[in-house]
Amino acid sequence: MNAVNKNNSTLVQQLIQQGADVDELDASRDAPLVMAAYKGYNEIVKLLLEAGADVGAVDPGMKATALHAASYAGRAEAAKLLIDYQIDINKQGPYNGYTALHDAIWQNNVEVVKVLLDANADLNLKSNDGKTPLDFARSKNHREIVGLIEEKSGK
Template sequence: MTTPTREEFIAAVQDGDAERVSALLRRGADPSARDTAGGLTALMIAAGRGDAATVRLLLAAGADVYTADSRGGGTALHKAVQGGDSDTVRVLLDAGAFVDAVAATTGHTPLMDALWYKWPDVVAVLLDHHAGLNLSTHYGFSMREHFEYELNVNTRGKDKLLAAERLLKDRNQSDAAAAEAQKLMGAVVAGDLDAVRRRLSEGAEVDARFPVVNGFNDGHTPLLVACRDGHEEIARELIAAGADVNATEPTFGAVPLHKAVYNGHAGITALLVGVPGIDLDFQGITNGYTPLHDALWHGYEECARVLVVAGARRDLVGHDGKSPADIARESLGADHPLTRGLSTTTETVAVAAHPA
């Protein structure tokens, strides 16, 4: 049995022949094959056609939901949104597609495209998946400016645009209400320990996440913010109340330890490493750095020493291939005691005692 050619496979996808696509996949067709003429993957073609059945087949076979087309830099989700099929959009989002993926050429997110193509039903799906409202295009329009431009230039389909506008207003109001309801987060941001204690005693959810409003606290738990902003006693209260010390935030994929060491908060670092179940070696999604990498990167020696004594791994490498010793060499110099200690598994790293 011969392996299908790319042309044969792409033609089946373009024809919307799910049965044939399935048969070709069983014969070894590449689910991530590209159309050489347009630079679209098979998944993008099926998504743009609103062919949810074929999209499911391709995803099950391992098609890459994250890759971009070779001309405009859009993803399969962008194509599905442009095609206007809500079911296909949901399938891709359920498969992990980034709801705020940005097209390389335009800077359009899927939500911007849903507004541009006048698909209010698709807008609703994206908003339900927390699509950001405060992003901008590469040509300088904010989301609001982008939408106002569409309202001005379109002579048809304004009813659909107005329906989408109502959805955007509802989402803005919902975000504002959710932010206002986060009294515990407000107390943490203000650094008000007494208010934090009151909110916890009133039953505030200790790991409640801030809504996604394209701000600094998006998707953060109170502990993530306390560790980032240096509120040590507040962090202690949150941990005592059962806060998740391994919670990640969605922007950098960082945990509380990353937040603490990145900003040089040695006391919070010492507090966190003593919590049972803490993951000392969590690697962030943007660069693969562990907390030890981050501490060394910014030259916070005391934070780094706390992590080493606590047993942080020295062998993990970031996406740039660098180990903690490599980062220490660049940041502190090859002859620094901490660098020398990290460069060997036998030498003890000198650590200054730090009060718990």
Template sequence: MSAQLIAAVRRGETAEAEKLLAGGADASTRETTTGLTVLMIAAGQADAPTVRELIRGGADVHTADRRAGATALHKACQGGSLEVVRALVEAGSFVDAVAPTTGHTALMDALWYKYPDIAEYLLGQGASLKVYTHYGFSLEQHFEYELNVNTFGKDKLLEAERHLNARRERDAAAVARQQLMAATAEGNTELAGKLLADGAKVDERSPDLGSFNDSHTPLLVAARDGHAEIVRLLLDAGADVNAVEPTFGAVPLHKAVYNGHAGITADLVRQDGTDLDFQGATNGYTPLHDSLWHGYEECARTLVEAGARLDLVGHDGKTPLDLAVEVFGAEHSLTGLIRDRAAA
């Protein structure tokens, strides 16, 4: 059945692929000779109907090919179908996924293959401009090189350059506009309070500039950087206490405990709706895991006493008790508290 599905996708026979998937074929089937999944094959062939069918069938949009490490989104940028790119992004493809052999992101490939419409779309989805190839080129140098070595299709590259410049201008305007984020980053409580009173958007996210604050809300930054008074102002203004930043998949409570901010931890724990047990995407750690990992006893005690779950495991298989023993020792009072609560 796997061979039949590969053949159907290679021929662009969407109806046959749909029939095979309904019959139990694996939507993430991989071709042995090329190392490509059927989703990558369809994406590279710019076959939007088959791509959509495979996604509906459960195809993994994140997996990489076995030779270059590229994702289906990279292949879609080679195939040149904006419709395919859009379908993959809407299905959860990571726009800044890096191919381990080249260091290329999807945006770099869209520029390389001269598809300005795809480049424009990816830029609109927040694709990073601060990326580097594994052969030492920044995105800007990569693009400049392409301009110099191409004679055919140079008009498309110049169109893509206009989109790049427009994105840079939008980013600069967003930075200038986000006075609340600037005040938060500076720890300027007075200005932050005034801006909130004047109606500043409390959960507006910072643009992706290749910085520590990319796609962060002010609350994520304030919790991370220890600006306790600003945290309280933001919470009073209705800030999303469970806002997730995309780099590590962390929430404000992770940020606070990771840096040992006990007072902020207590404020966040007391806030209605705070998810004490959110597991970060990078390592599966909850805020309690993070507080123990970094040795912040007061933060950990606050979470345990607030009822944080003790049975969740990180991607390394460790429970909070495992980390408490590892960091504080088996006889420490905090370890004893966690052991007793876990046994209750």
């Protein structure tokens, strides 16, 4: 995790080659893949995925996946990598019911929204407060995202 936090992809690669556990949690219970995705360390995300990192790993607080983290933080390239490795694009957080699309909308991360829409994120899933991604985008007054979702859904 120290190598991940320092964005040292060379060291991450060496540690993987030496048999390091790519899913080993740090003292805060953070998973390397979630942290790398959140920080946008794309080379490290790719190395971890290639080494078999668990795409189902979640952070200790919100129980969010690496895709949630990338979406919230506006990391479009990390989101693409995770989707390529079959992460559950529609997984909902246990506390708020947000999907990665909800998280991207929350932070007005238009590029991530585009990635998720291109990957066919489910536009009908509702958060725990009953909002679809379109409802949520409207409530946040994110007009560009509203337009993208309306275009995708044909509404």
